[in-house]
Amino acid sequence: MTEYLIAFNGEWVPDYSEEQTREISRAVRAVRDEMRAAGVFVFLGGLDEEAPVFSVDATSGTPVFSDGPYVETKEHLGGLTIVDVADEAEARTWAAKIAVACSWPQEVHRFQTPGRSQEPAAQPEEAAR
Amino acid sequence: MTEYLIAFNDEWVPEHTLDQLREKSDRARVVIEEMLAAGVFVFSNGGIDASTAVCSVEAVDGEPVFTDGPYAETKEHLGGLCVVDVPDEAAARYWAGRLAVALDWPQEVHPFPGRFEIPERFLEAEDEEAAR
Numbered sequence: 001m002t003e004y005l006i007a008f009n010g011e012w013v014p015d016y017s018e019e020q021t022r023e024i025s026r027a028v029r030a031v032r033d034e035m036r037a038a039g040v041f042v043f044l045g046g047l048d049e050e051a052p053v054f055s056v057d058a059t060s061g062t063p064v065f066s067d068g069p070y071v072e073t074k075e076h077l078g079g080l081t082i083v084d085v086a087d088e089a090e091a092r093t094w095a096a097k098i099a100v101a102c103s104w105p106q107e108v109h110r111f112q113t114p115g116r117s118q119e120p121a122a123q124p125e126e127a128a129r
Numbered sequence: 130m131t132e133y134l135i136a137f138n139d140e141w142v143p144e145h146t147l148d149q150l151r152e153k154s155d156r157a158r159v160v161i162e163e164m165l166a167a168g169v170f171v172f173s174n175g176g177i178d179a180s181t182a183v184c185s186v187e188a189v190d191g192e193p194v195f196t197d198g199p200y201a202e203t204k205e206h207l208g209g210l211c212v213v214d215v216p217d218e219a220a221a222r223y224w225a226g227r228l229a230v231a232l233d234w235p236q237e238v239h240p241f242p243g244r245f246e247i248p249e250r251f252l253e254a255e256d257e258e259a260a261r
Binding site: 003004005007008009011012042043045046047048051053056058059062063065069070071073077082092095099100102103104106107109110113114115116117118 | 172203225238
């Protein structure tokens with residue numbers, strides 16, 4: 001199995017009404033549930049460009065925190081999905097599902113090293129059922 | 130609990146020998162073991178850079194259209210990331226600081242969830258209402 005990152009930058013996302021955002025959220029949630037059922041889901045999350053960001057640099061030997069991004073860049077990570085799949089074809093299939101659900105572009109990266117993950121065995125609401 | 134992304138761009142990582150990289154990797158692994166023991170660890174992988182973009186995919190009229198390589202040419206590229214699920218920002222700062230010390234290159238910290246996610250409880254309340 002190989003981990004793939006399916007990610008988008010905030011700048012690739014058009015403006016949406018609250019209703020459209022709600023619809024997209026539902027569609028993405030359905031894909032996430034499908035990923036869980038297929039046993040390939042690792043993580044999915046979207047970032048808020050308005051949310052406070054901070055950075056930490058310990059190259060001096062002690063961690064030094066600063067508010068804001070570490071460097072100003074033109075594009076900013078907007079959200080990401082991580083899947084652990086058998087091959088690239090499978091990664092492409094899931095990336096396509098996310099792209100259709102979101103309706104904005106996604107970029108796919110193959111992690112060159114195996115990572116670590118702790119996908120919870122059961123969600124609290126599922127366990128309660 | 131709130132999920133936080135602790136990430137770095139590949140451009141922030143100085144040149145390393147293979148031995149130095151192995152040492153950093155071992156040090157990061159110790160921090161991750163501690164995150165696991167503390168019950169805050171979700172995911173980590175540092176194995177991406179500008180060269181790892183396989184393809185991009187965009188929905189055109191509802192159908193996925195693939196292109197090779199990155200979607201946009203950018204100056205900086207995500208190099209690796211770690212996701213933790215912690216009670217507050219202070220805890221996120223603590224773990225980001227630990228990773229920054231272990232790896233010795235800067236880390237940027239972002240809270241999840243974002244504007245594209247409607248909290249589950251709202252969606253579930255809506256579903257229940259629709260079912261009535």
